[in-house]
Amino acid sequence: MLKIWGRANSVNVQKVLWVCDELSLPYERIDAGLQFGRVRDPDYLDLNPNGQVPTLVDGTFVLWESNSILRYLVMQYGPTSQLYPNDPKLRASIDRWLDWSLSTLQPAERPVFLSAVRTPAAERNLVQFEADLMTVATRWKLLDDHLSGRFFLESDKFTIADIVLGAFAKRWFGLAGVERPSMPNLERWYSRLEQRAPFKKHIDLPLT
Ligand SMILES: N[C@@H](CCC(=O)N[C@@H](CS)C(=O)NCC(=O)O)C(=O)O
Structure with a gap:
């Protein structure tokens, strides 16, 4: 299952959750950032050296930058979706x-x-x-x-x-x-x- 690191009130995390729902993708969200901390922990910095959220973990594939995550999710899981057309x-x-x-x-x-x-x-x-x-x-x-x-x-x-x-x-x-x-x-x-x-x-x- 996809793992999405990031607190639910972050606009950049919210975009990712929205796309997952549009594509009916199941995911696990893990609170991180601001009051939840975690983003300066060494294991988190290994995933995302910016110390920011969101971070996507898809099996062994790790991706940060919310807009790149959106593009990846549609290309990987919704290639024929109108969300990001090929033209x-x-x-x-x-x-x-x-x-x-x-x-x-x-x-x-x-x-x-x-x-x-x-x-x-x-x-x-x-x-x-x-x-x-x-x-x-x-x-x-x-x-x-x-x-x-x-x-x-x-x-x-x-x-x-x-x-x-x-x-x-x-x-x-x-x-x-x-x-x-x-x-x-x-x-x-x-x-x-x-x-x-x-x-x-x-x-x-x-x-x-
Ligand atoms: N360009 C990055 C910006 C990421 C970003 O600024 N994330 C903010 C939340 S919206 C953050 O991690 N803030 C620090 C924190 O929550 O601890 C992206 O789009 O993913």
């Missing part, structure tokens, strides 16, 4: 969103998430928070524009691009007490994702 242009377009999520979206949304969710209100730098919020809003606006006239991110079929950005979108729409500019295309797309059972199970949890 090179479509695949490259999906990969573009996976890269964008790590290179452009996450660096912008992380400070907002950390401040709003993991920093006591009295210790928040509100000026910085508002500036960070505006930056991340411009990132989501790019997606809102892209989604105009589209049902899902690529090919109008649900793919791993929707999984990756959908997991991050929860950290946008789930923020309490913040004013978000209206983004109707993004909101419609997000409400489609909310209807999926794996989203309800793994993503639609309180932000912690």
